[in-house]
Amino acid sequence: MNMLNRREALKLGSAALGAAVVSSAGEAAALPVERSPEVARWEIFHYTVRGPAEGNPFVDVELKAAFRQGHREVEVTGFYDGAGVYMVRFMPDTVGEWSFTTRSNVKELDGRSGTFRVVEAKPGVHGPVRVANTHHFAYEDGTPYFPFGTTSYAWVHQSEALQEETLHTLKGAPFNKIRMCVFPKHYEYNHNEPPFYPFPHTGAKPGDADWKNDFTRFNPEFFEHIEHRLADLQALNIEADLILFHPYDRWGYQSMPADVDDRYLRYVLARFSAFRNVWWSMANEYDLMKAKRTSDFDRLFHIVEMEDPYAHLRSIHYSVVAYDYSRPWVTHGCMQSAKFDVATLYLADWRKPVLFDEVQYEGNLNKRWGNLSGDEMTRRFWLGVINGCYVTHGETLLDADSEMSENTTPTLWWSHGGTLKGTSPAQIAFLRRLVEESAKSSGGVVVRAGLEADAKPYYLNATAYEQDKKTARTILYFFDDHAPIWYEFPLPAGTFKAEYIDPMEMTITPVGGTHTGKATIRLSGKPFRGMRFTAV
Amino acid sequence: MNMLNRREALKLGSAALGAAVVSSAGEAAALPVERSPEVARWEIFHYTVRGPAEGNPFVDVELKAAFRQGHREVEVTGFYDGAGVYMVRFMPDTVGEWSFTTRSNVKELDGRSGTFRVVEAKPGVHGPVRVANTHHFAYEDGTPYFPFGTTSYAWVHQSEALQEETLHTLKGAPFNKIRMCVFPKHYEYNHNEPPFYPFPHTGAKPGDADWKNDFTRFNPEFFEHIEHRLADLQALNIEADLILFHPYDRWGYQSMPADVDDRYLRYVLARFSAFRNVWWSMANEYDLMKAKRTSDFDRLFHIVEMEDPYAHLRSIHYSVVAYDYSRPWVTHGCMQSAKFDVATLYLADWRKPVLFDEVQYEGNLNKRWGNLSGDEMTRRFWLGVINGCYVTHGETLLDADSEMSENTTPTLWWSHGGTLKGTSPAQIAFLRRLVEESAKSSGGVVVRAGLEADAKPYYLNATAYEQDKKTARTILYFFDDHAPIWYEFPLPAGTFKAEYIDPMEMTITPVGGTHTGKATIRLSGKPFRGMRFTAV
Structure with missing residues (x-):
């Protein structure tokens, strides 16, 4: 040596x-x-x-x-x-x-x-995440994986101190997936230069008269830096949903020649594929990348299929025009949408898991997509899960006295990382706990990954999320904006205990007694409540 | 004499x-x-x-x-x-x-x-309501009419005392339209017999062995009773959106032979058409009337067209399969839906007013359709109006300690009338005031009926409802679940004052100063707020 x-x-x-x-x-x-x-x-x-x-x-x-x-x-x-x-x-x-x-x-x-x-694998290591049970996910060793993701597009392109703060935040957060870009990001509230660039270049920064990328070479430090972050995420059991291309650009990366795109992609695949926690997202808002056509993304998908020896998960994110998620090289849907009422159609048509990866963000921005209340963010998580899908978080909370301009450089979790300030993460943690407990209650030993095999979730007054209509051991209801004062819950065979769930206050309150058949139960008459039945 | x-x-x-x-x-x-x-x-x-x-x-x-x-x-x-x-x-x-x-x-x-x-017409009498300005309504004399309706399907089939209570309630309520059935109603929570039957019959009540309708004759008292109620509503300036057929039946009225349907309809038209406040709703949930086909309703529509000398408004209500509202004999859409995000498509396709006549009800029933919170009911009114449509109220509030059974006979406004107990009517009154003030502010003299001529409402962060993009004198915004802390509002030519609107708390708070061009204004960062700009 x-x-x-x-x-x-x-x-x-x-x-x-x-x-x-x-x-x-x-x-x-x-x-x-x-x-x-x-x-x-x-x-x-x-x-x-x-x-x-x-x-x-x-x-x-x-x-x-x-x-x-x-x-x-x-x-x-x-x-x-x-x-x-x-x-x-x-x-x-x-x-x-x-x-x-x-x-x-x-x-x-x-x-x-x-x-x-x-x-043997180290304790807690279960392998890459795979599609399991049609609409769900499991690690390669069969352990169920329920995506409760967050979004921080450009966190690896911030200062070292901020990246460390992000990792510290993630350690205490409920998220087991993060949507993040390989390339740095140019956008409203995103005006800083990254510490590393993927290609050698002349000029100090884009906009300088002598700025020019050398697209024939790579800057290994750029990629090595991301590798360290992938390893950091791996240590936190967080999947890195890596976004390979995106349109938020001032450096020239969104409109490279096709041969450069391909070489970049192969280089990424050669370097990153061996990380078990990598997912490939071909693009963010692919349909806003005006220099490319859909067929370009098809070609890029095929390169990933051919060059990734481990067949990591593959999808692509859109702005207005959805990619055809039924295509065989796409492993799961990646929706920018909050149309949970049609989620069952997606599940039935595509027979793949569906992630509502962008449902807008908890925040207070001057942007349609970035100013949901924390409760609304949490509500969307519940609606996704109850409809048999999964949802991804994001946060864009300005300080209340922030300057009224998009040319400022606040630290917003959605792009920069840092600290979470919103109220939804705790509520999302609560939902994740309910979902994971639900999976564990299936006879004590988890043998299947998903919460339900093939049945689409069905609708009652509330919407019920069940592992299986006939053999469910745990049944989770979410009433959304419905506020009955009593309801008749049809239970599968068996005897169940019932608990009132308050998704926003994060409380679980026993109803008392046991229930069989059609359980008629008095309720609060307040909206956004849930109910859990567990076999005893 | x-x-x-x-x-x-x-x-x-x-x-x-x-x-x-x-x-x-x-x-x-x-x-x-x-x-x-x-x-x-x-x-x-x-x-x-x-x-x-x-x-x-x-x-x-x-x-x-x-x-x-x-x-x-x-x-x-x-x-x-x-x-x-x-x-x-x-x-x-x-x-x-x-x-x-x-x-x-x-x-x-x-x-x-x-x-x-x-x-000359009596003071306050403006004639029948007509379609005006493509997507809106006006009385025949040109006075704008903004439908803020409610629903009480069977109020005329209750006890005399309860009907009087209903009228007393309507006198103090914000509603200027009521959806009501000609035939009595059989349904969950609707088990009483009506005071009058439309046809002579043998037997005391349906279910009796000797119950039989004589469909060759009418019972004039039944119709005269409704006429008195039409006159009562007229005195309150309330339009009677009369539902001519419906499937909620134990008397045999939903499956009469076609010739009886036709004769009944002609009799209704001969008796009721002269009431200026009548609208014709061919059916409630027409698609649940299994004895009829869509072509039967087409035929009934044509009879109304031919027999009503005054051309009152005509529509039809559905459960799952919408009637084709583009048909020329339908004057306006009548949606059972809360899909306000596609409202602009309906408006553009049909070029008619669209009423979201059933958006579920403020209530606490054990039924999906009857347990919205008051705030959610109000929110749906705002979403309808902001999207260029109109919305209809209903209320199904059981007492908190009600028996947990659908075989009880509570007094629920939605069907029986009585007293309003919910929180949405006051909030709806507030919105109605804002809309009517908005119309009045157009130069001080109302010369057009609608709030906007032909332009579809457009979307910003919030959704703005404008009379006309270029000449608007009042602009009303509703932020729905968006909660920015600042926003840039693009104003038409002119100088405007701005007011914060809280649709739920029903407050109007001046922002201060005047605004022109692009008005950047600090906001609460709380959801479900509005903003009003008025030209000064």
């Missing part, structure tokens, strides 16, 4: 990034690694090797590695990390002995090999 | 029913009325005459009258009122001398004539 540069050393020191094997051009190409390193299931095995730094390795050098276990082989694409360093990352999904061999158009990178051992 | 029976005398004593000429078979057929009676414009001129009582005059006797003024002639159908009494009613719409001549297949009813004088 020869001397590594500072960034490589940093990487090796990052336990979150998993085990690593490091070779160098100075060693014999065929030299086996003496002691196989160990890596836990679903962590990252890193292979780092020195190679040529001259020319433009980003486009000149090809590097692949075949990872093998028995007769199984998984091909993985490596990448150039700058300064003569090449890397291959691999996320093993089975325990046991694995080996690998590289393949390259550069002699000193070709035919290198090694072995390593994959041990 | 010969002796009249008790009911005729009552009629003559009813000032609300207008002037009357009474002839009898005992007088010479050609005998002119000695002194022409006077009737005010848009009141009812009654011509009453004795004729045969034998046989079945309801089907055997035809009676028409031609009312003439100069070269103008209006043909009106008379009706048999029982006990040998025949009547013709006419609502004159112009002042001056009128004459009439009858035509009948019965000699003593044929060729009778008379004259009468029509004088």
Whole structure:
């Protein structure tokens, strides 16, 4: 092992990034690694090797590695990390002995090999999130995953201190997914320059006369920085719903030539795919990207399908014209909408999970999309869940005495991260608890991921969310704006206890007694209440 | 003038029913009325005459009258009122001398004539309501009419005391339209028998072994009773949105043969059309009337078109499948829906006014449709108005300690009338005031009926309701669940004062100063607020 540069050393020191094997051009190409390193299931095995730094390795050098276990082989694409360093990352999904061999158009990178051992997953690690049970999700080991996401588009493009504050906030927040952009963001209230740019450039900042991107190369620090944030999120059990393209741009990234888009995408895939907590969102508001057509996004989807060895979740976000979520390469719907009344149609048509990923934000902005009350945000979470879908949070709360201008630079969670100030996160935590308890109550052992198999949720006075109409052990109702003073709840076979739920005050109050058949129960006559039945 | 029976005398004593000429078979057929009676414009001129009582005059006797003024002639159908009494009613719409001549297949009813004088309308009487300005309404004299309706389906079929209580309530309520059924109603919480039945019958009540309707005759007391209620409503300036058919039935009225439907409809038209405050609603939830097809309702619409000399407003109400409101014989949409987000599509497609006549009810029932909070009811009124439409109220508030059964007989405004207990009527009164003030502010003299000519309302952060985008003198905003702390309002040419509106607390608070161009104003950051700009 020869001397590594500072960034490589940093990487090796990052336990979150998993085990690593490091070779160098100075060693014999065929030299086996003496002691196989160990890596836990679903962590990252890193292979780092020195190679040529001259020319433009980003486009000149090809590097692949075949990872093998028995007769199984998984091909993985490596990448150039700058300064003569090449890397291959691999996320093993089975325990046991694995080996690998590289393949390259550069002699000193070709035919290198090694072995390593994959041990059981670390406690609390369940693998990547997969679609499960048609409309729901589970981690790869079968543990249910219920997305309760948030949005912070440009948090990784803020100051180091603010990023740390964001991570600290996330540690105490109820969110297990975050929608975030790879590229920096230009928008109202988003006027700062990012610490890193994805491409080398001339000029200090866009708008300068000499600003020009070199789209033939990448800036590895930019990507490495995001990798550290992916690892940070992984440590918090948060899925990174990575937005690969978006129209909020002053740097030139929204209108790159197709070959640059493709190379950027392949580079992202080579670097990030091995992170188990990555989801691919092809774009935010793809239909606002006027330099692209829908067929461009189809092409980009296909690249992701071909280049991601782990088949992470794939979707795309729209502004006005929805992408066709029925297409086979889309794993789930990603709605900018609060039309929960048609959610069951989406579920029935697409037979995929549906995330209402943008339902507007808790906030007080001068923008239609950014000034919901906290209770309304929470209500939308309930409506989504009750209709068999999932919902994503966002927050745009200005201080009450803020200047009345969009050219200010406040810290708004939705884009910058920082601290959550709203009232909905606590209420969302309460709902998440109810949903997760509901899943756990299914006989004590969770064997299926979703709360309901294939049945669409059905409507009563309230709307009921059930695991299964006939065998439900937990039934969750939300009355929305309906405010009856009594109601007859049709129960499945069995005996149930009943609890009044107040989603906004976050209280659970026993009704008393047990209930069978048609349970007629007196209610508050107040809106936005819920009810939970649990089999006893 | 010969002796009249008790009911005729009552009629003559009813000032609300207008002037009357009474002839009898005992007088010479050609005998002119000695002194022409006077009737005010848009009141009812009654011509009453004795004729045969034998046989079945309801089907055997035809009676028409031609009312003439100069070269103008209006043909009106008379009706048999029982006990040998025949009547013709006419609502004159112009002042001056009128004459009439009858035509009948019965000699003593044929060729009778008379004259009468029509004088100026009484103070506050503006004529029937008409469609005006594409999407709006005005009385026939051009005075704007903004429907702020309520619903009390079966109030005329309750006890006399309860009906009087209903009228007393309406006197103090903000409603200028009431949706009400001609036929009595059978439904949850509706189990009482009506005081009158439309047809003679055997048996005391439906369900009795000997219950049988005689569909070849009518029960005039039933219709006369409703006429008195129409007159009572007229005195309160309330439009009677009369529902002619409905499926809530235990008496046999929802599945009569087509010829009976037609005869019933013609009888209603002959009796009620002369009331200036009548609107025709062909049915409530027409699509739930399984004995009829849509083409039956088309036929009934055509009968109304042909038999109503005054062309009162015509529509029809649905449950699930909307009638095609674009049809030329429908004057306005009648939605059972709260989908205000598509209201502008209805307005653009149909080019008619749209009433959201059933948006669910303020209440606390064990029914999806009857348990909105008062604030939610009010919110729906605002959303309707702001989207260029109108909304109808209803109330289904059980006492908090009511028995938990639908077989009880509480007094619920929605069906029985009585007293209003909810919080929305006061808030609706507040909105009605804002809308009517908005119309009045258009230069001080109202020359057009609607608040906006042809422009669809447009969307900002809030949704703005304007008379005209360029020349608006009053602009009303409603923020719904949006809660900005500042907003930039684009104003038309001119200088405006601004007022904060709280639709729920019913307050109007001046912002201070005057505003032109783009008015940037600090707001509460609380949802469900409004803003009014008025030109100074």
